Amino acid sequence: MTESVSDLIVIGGGPGGYVAAIRAAQLGLSVTLVERSHLGGICLNWGCIPTKALLRSAELYRLMGEANSFGLSAGSLGFDLDQIVARSRAVAGRLQAGVRHLLKKNKVTVIEGTARLIGPGQVAVEGQGSLTAPHIILATGARARLLLGFEPDGRFLWSYREALTPDILPRRLVVIGSGAIGIEFASFFAAFGSEVTVIEALDRILPVEDHEISALARTAFERQGLHILTGATVTGLTKHEHDVEITVESGGQTLRLPADRVIVAIGITGNVENIGLETTQVRVEKGHIATDSLCRTDQPGLYAIGDVAGPPWLAHKASHEGVLCVEAIAGLPGLHPIDPKRIPGCTYGHPQVASVGLTEAAAIAQGYTIRVGRFPFAANGKAIALGEVDGLVKTLFDSTSGELLGAHIIGPEATEMIQGYAIATTLEATEADLIATTFPHPTLSEAMHEAVLAAFGRALHI
Amino acid sequence: MSSEPRQFASPLARRLAAAAGIDLTKLTGSGPHGRIVKADVEKAKTATPPPHPAPIAASPTLPAPAAPAASAGYTDLPLTPMRRTIARRLTEAKATIPHFYLTVDIEMDAVLALREQLNARLAPDKLSVNDFILRAVALGLRAVPEANAAWAETAIRRFTDIDIAVAVATPEGLITPIVRQADRKGLGEISAEVKSLATRARDGALKPEEYQGGGFTISNLGMYGVRDFAAIINPPQACILAVGSADPRPIVKAGALAVATVMSVTLSVDHRTVDGATAARFLATTKSMLEDPLRMML
Numbered sequence: 001m002t003e004s005v006s007d008l009i010v011i012g013g014g015p016g017g018y019v020a021a022i023r024a025a026q027l028g029l030s031v032t033l034v035e036r037s038h039l040g041g042i043c044l045n046w047g048c049i050p051t052k053a054l055l056r057s058a059e060l061y062r063l064m065g066e067a068n069s070f071g072l073s074a075g076s077l078g079f080d081l082d083q084i085v086a087r088s089r090a091v092a093g094r095l096q097a098g099v100r101h102l103l104k105k106n107k108v109t110v111i112e113g114t115a116r117l118i119g120p121g122q123v124a125v126e127g128q129g130s131l132t133a134p135h136i137i138l139a140t141g142a143r144a145r146l147l148l149g150f151e152p153d154g155r156f157l158w159s160y161r162e163a164l165t166p167d168i169l170p171r172r173l174v175v176i177g178s179g180a181i182g183i184e185f186a187s188f189f190a191a192f193g194s195e196v197t198v199i200e201a202l203d204r205i206l207p208v209e210d211h212e213i214s215a216l217a218r219t220a221f222e223r224q225g226l227h228i229l230t231g232a233t234v235t236g237l238t239k240h241e242h243d244v245e246i247t248v249e250s251g252g253q254t255l256r257l258p259a260d261r262v263i264v265a266i267g268i269t270g271n272v273e274n275i276g277l278e279t280t281q282v283r284v285e286k287g288h289i290a291t292d293s294l295c296r297t298d299q300p301g302l303y304a305i306g307d308v309a310g311p312p313w314l315a316h317k318a319s320h321e322g323v324l325c326v327e328a329i330a331g332l333p334g335l336h337p338i339d340p341k342r343i344p345g346c347t348y349g350h351p352q353v354a355s356v357g358l359t360e361a362a363a364i365a366q367g368y369t370i371r372v373g374r375f376p377f378a379a380n381g382k383a384i385a386l387g388e389v390d391g392l393v394k395t396l397f398d399s400t401s402g403e404l405l406g407a408h409i410i411g412p413e414a415t416e417m418i419q420g421y422a423i424a425t426t427l428e429a430t431e432a433d434l435i436a437t438t439f440p441h442p443t444l445s446e447a448m449h450e451a452v453l454a455a456f457g458r459a460l461h462i
Numbered sequence: 463m464s465s466e467p468r469q470f471a472s473p474l475a476r477r478l479a480a481a482a483g484i485d486l487t488k489l490t491g492s493g494p495h496g497r498i499v500k501a502d503v504e505k506a507k508t509a510t511p512p513p514h515p516a517p518i519a520a521s522p523t524l525p526a527p528a529a530p531a532a533s534a535g536y537t538d539l540p541l542t543p544m545r546r547t548i549a550r551r552l553t554e555a556k557a558t559i560p561h562f563y564l565t566v567d568i569e570m571d572a573v574l575a576l577r578e579q580l581n582a583r584l585a586p587d588k589l590s591v592n593d594f595i596l597r598a599v600a601l602g603l604r605a606v607p608e609a610n611a612a613w614a615e616t617a618i619r620r621f622t623d624i625d626i627a628v629a630v631a632t633p634e635g636l637i638t639p640i641v642r643q644a645d646r647k648g649l650g651e652i653s654a655e656v657k658s659l660a661t662r663a664r665d666g667a668l669k670p671e672e673y674q675g676g677g678f679t680i681s682n683l684g685m686y687g688v689r690d691f692a693a694i695i696n697p698p699q700a701c702i703l704a705v706g707s708a709d710p711r712p713i714v715k716a717g718a719l720a721v722a723t724v725m726s727v728t729l730s731v732d733h734r735t736v737d738g739a740t741a742a743r744f745l746a747t748t749k750s751m752l753e754d755p756l757r758m759m760l
């Protein structure tokens with residue numbers, strides 16, 4: 001291949017890029033997708049999916065440890081970290097093959113290689129010639145943000161990549177950053193016995209979540225034996241032969257934490273380098289490509305979606321943008337910009353945390369007069385039957401219009417349930433519609449119904 | 463009316479449109495399949511001036527003071543969140559709900575006599591006239607459940623329970639704690655509950671579930687000597703009963719002039735939810751309970 005023409009070129013085959021390619025093919029466009037290392041992107045290979053596979057092992061291990069309380073005997077419990085990791089890799093591999101199949105089925109031309117823009121509508125694939133298309137979508141994703149002095153060193157210091165294929169189970173693990181990624185790894189390693197310390201610069205863990213949820217999560221993790229330092233910054237690192245020592249400033253005090261491994265999870269930065277942006281009018285802001293509400297960059301015919309186009313750094317946001325962007329290119333009518341208030345966010349530790357919409361503090365700051373409903377899983381029949389009574393569901397409504405402003409769940413299957421509220425906000429349901437919905441019994445989801453009732457003083461089971 | 467095509471609009475859009483007095487049939491929906499969504503209503507709100515003129519056009523518009531200057535002859539009291547809510551809700555209610563008003567006079571001598579007897583027995587506890595009114599209203603609503611209803615934009619919501627809100631003045635403004643299932647409560651129980659709710663309302667100690675909801679509101683200004691007034695509906699409820707003072711008034715009985723203790727009450731009704739004859743039936747039942755209060759004791 002030297003010169004090939006299509007309607008659309010997608011650079012990057014993550015959940016942003018491959019979904020955009022499939023949608024474009026559905027709409028009848030000829031599409032070429034260039035991926036340099038792995039179809040499915042970070043999400044499928046080094047992110048969402050393999051972490052969930054690991055956490056499944058952790059969950060089963062925890063449940064087996066509780067077997068006695070269910071009248072079961074599990075004998076002596078054990079685990080093999082290599083097997084756990086091998087399963088996680090196999091899951092990722094299987095899904096990667098699935099994406100390849102989907103692209104083929106939709107007749108998307110997939111080119112394995114590294115792409116860069118070389119002029120308007122033109123892309124060069126390293127060592128493989130050039131491609132031309134009137135529309136080009138950049139979906140190059142992002143990578144872990146480095147912390148100066150704490151760069152991955154192939155031994156003590158891990159980014160998420162090394163943490164997903166650990167060489168040992170660290171006896172003492174320090175996790176820097178308490179966002180979703182940091183918390184999930186902390187939860188995983190703690191489940192298998194690592195002594196975990198989480199360091200967070202802000203005043204609470206899971207800082208994007210509702211204050212109340214952050215506080216509940218912290219209590220739950222501390223009960224499981226995690227150490228959590230908030231308002232703490234790492235200031236130094238000393239490497240010894242077999243371990244390291246981290247210096248932490250917290251509340252005017254200096255602490256020294258010995259650790260066998262350190263995971264740095266302080267956020268990510270967009271892959272904006274070496275893709276030929278200098279040949280375009282694209283603006284890069286704070287490490288990501290600036291776009292308008294339909295994913296257009298400042299360069300006509302050039303679009304950016306997913307992690308490279310900025311937060312929230314979530315796979316479903318990337319995919320949603322991919323679809324929106326392609327539908328705009330295809331000229332579909334009636335498109336709506338993505339409303340960040342309707343994008344759910346999930347953290348899959350134990351307990352799980354999931355939310356959509358505003359936090360209580362944000363709702364108040366935006367001037368809403370709110371009604372707040374809470375319902376604890378301890379009052380939910382199914383949760384009691386499952387033996388998972390920790391946590392609660394919290395809802396926030398605008399007291400005038402009855403608009404569901406935000407919903408927050410911490411506890412069993414939180415991440416599976418939040419979609420109910422996401423549908424509600426997207427359909428612009430009010431409390432009346434949610435109240436009028438019949439929730440099946442017995443399910444954890446009944447707590448979602450009760451949390452709505454509670455906001456209007458009508459909860460039935462508390 | 464019946465041949466009108468179905469209007470697709472999100473529940474939130476319907477509510478917001480109703481509150482802003484915007485006619486949904488005049489809007490073009492930008493949602494899937496032309497569904498009207500919140501954004502369309504918001505756009506219409508900024509595009510068109512509200513159909514209802516500002517209610518107090520007669521009062522001169524005061525320029526906002528640069529700083530609270532006492533010498534300017536007035537003091538601007540900053541709005542509390544509660545005051546803001548009251549202002550918004552009442553403006554919305556008065557501007558968007560098609561109110562109508564029914565007034566009846568009720569002879570209260572029998573209630574007063576019964577009250578005296580009961581209080582003599584109950585001392586030191588005391589029943590108030592308002593407790594009787596609450597009970598009569600509860601029984602009236604049981605007899606005419608159509609009045610225990612709310613406008614729910616896409617439906618008329620008829621409540622199963624008879625939950626009556628009672629307006630209580632507090633230093634911050636009006637609050638309406640609720641006597642739940644009032645029709646199942648005796649006078650003593652009602653009386654104790656209202657006392658406790660009112661005290662806690664004035665102390666600001668009510669829990670949200672104690673003042674949220676309710677299917678009907680009673681507002682009583684009789685103790686201030688107000689003879690008759692018309693209240694603004696407490697949405698989404700359909701009716702609010704404004705109670706005036708009970709005082710001796712000349713009446714005509716069997717063709718002759720007589721004196722009786724008479725109380726005027728005025729029912730404000732949301733015509734979308736309740737029609738005139740229904741409201742009148744409710745008032746008649748309530749009146750008959752109060753004029754023959756032994757029936758309430760059953």
Ligand SMILES: Cc1cc2nc3c(=O)[nH]c(=O)nc-3n(C[C@H](O)[C@H](O)[C@H](O)COP(=O)(O)OP(=O)(O)OC[C@H]3O[C@@H](n4cnc5c(N)ncnc54)[C@H](O)[C@@H]3O)c2cc1C
Nearest residue numbers: 012014016036041042043047048115141306307313314315
């Ligand atoms: C440990 C971890 C856990 C996560 N868990 C979750 C989760 O549970 N839920 C969730 O929603 N999100 C999660 N995320 C975030 C999620 O992975 C990202 O938001 C998502 O992958 C973004 O998709 P994308 O398509 O924008 O980019 P990516 O998935 O990063 O894909 C970009 C692709 O572009 C390719 N590429 C880059 N440059 C070029 C080039 N020049 N030429 C060709 N190809 C190129 C890359 O190889 C990559 O495959 C997690 C992330 C991590 C790191």
